[in-house]
Amino acid sequence: MMRLGISVEGPTEREFVNRVLQPHLKSCGWDIVKPVLLGNQGGSVSLHRFRDEIRLLSPNYEWVTTLYDLYRFEGREGRDAGDLEAKMSDVAGGLSNLIPYVQRYEFEALVFSDTEIITREFRAPNALKELRDVLVECGSPENINHNYYTIPSRRLQRIFPTYDKVVHGAQLAIKIGLSQIKSQCPRFAHWLNTLEAIPQKL
Numbered sequence: 001m002m003r004l005g006i007s008v009e010g011p012t013e014r015e016f017v018n019r020v021l022q023p024h025l026k027s028c029g030w031d032i033v034k035p036v037l038l039g040n041q042g043g044s045v046s047l048h049r050f051r052d053e054i055r056l057l058s059p060n061y062e063w064v065t066t067l068y069d070l071y072r073f074e075g076r077e078g079r080d081a082g083d084l085e086a087k088m089s090d091v092a093g094g095l096s097n098l099i100p101y102v103q104r105y106e107f108e109a110l111v112f113s114d115t116e117i118i119t120r121e122f123r124a125p126n127a128l129k130e131l132r133d134v135l136v137e138c139g140s141p142e143n144i145n146h147n148y149y150t151i152p153s154r155r156l157q158r159i160f161p162t163y164d165k166v167v168h169g170a171q172l173a174i175k176i177g178l179s180q181i182k183s184q185c186p187r188f189a190h191w192l193n194t195l196e197a198i199p200q201k202l
Contacts, residue, residue: 002199003032005061007053010042012165013067013107019170021192024178029199035067046074051091058095063198065099065191069106071146080104081187101191104142107169108152112141113184114176121172122160130159142185 004025008014017035025033038045038053045068057064066088070081079087081102088100103109111118115131134155138144144152156163173181182189 001032001062002030003061003063004030004034004195005057005064006033006035007038007050007057007064007066007068008035008042009038009045009068009072011037012169014042015166015170016107016173017067020173020178025195028196030195032061034061038068044072044074045069047087047091050088054088054092054095054098058092058097061097063097063099063195064095065195066101067107068102070102071105071151073102099191099194104187105144105146106152108156108165109141109144110181110185110188111156111169111172111176112144112152113181117175118156118160118172121168121175122162124160127159140184140186142187 006017006021008017014035014037017033022033022035036053036057038049050066050068054064054066070076070084073084076084081104084102085100088102089095089098092098092100112131112135115128115135118131119125119128134144135141141152144150144155148154153165178192182192
């Protein structure tokens, strides 16, 4: 039995795992792919909360991983996503079945992988230039920055007032497709490639 537990920080990530990652990873050989809200209720991530959570999850799954946003990671003190992942491994005591992952900077960065699909879904073709300008400014979806007013989710909510993180996040990811997201988001692609490969090695 190949079971993967994914600690997620909120309902947006849980929905994404359930609707997008779960069916995909099952097709790669995983039997169970289950998102688990951090502390059963979600909320801000910290190394302390992560440590307590992963110790509870680890005995129940062959592998455990995380889907946390860098932006809301408390006490990161200038650390980038890679630094935090290394620190997470340390505080977890070097668990051999842990693959820590921190999304730079928010889950919503993945939605910027196809700006045409976003505008089509919201029936707002005039917004296409503004979305493309964001990518030109930042360079790639995963570089859309961590300022309070310029994180990916707030940019989307400003451009599309009806945007709802939980409802539209997974819905747009399904429309965009994991192949396109991976092509535009190398950190995410590396994480997902790692998860895809594990069942093939056993």
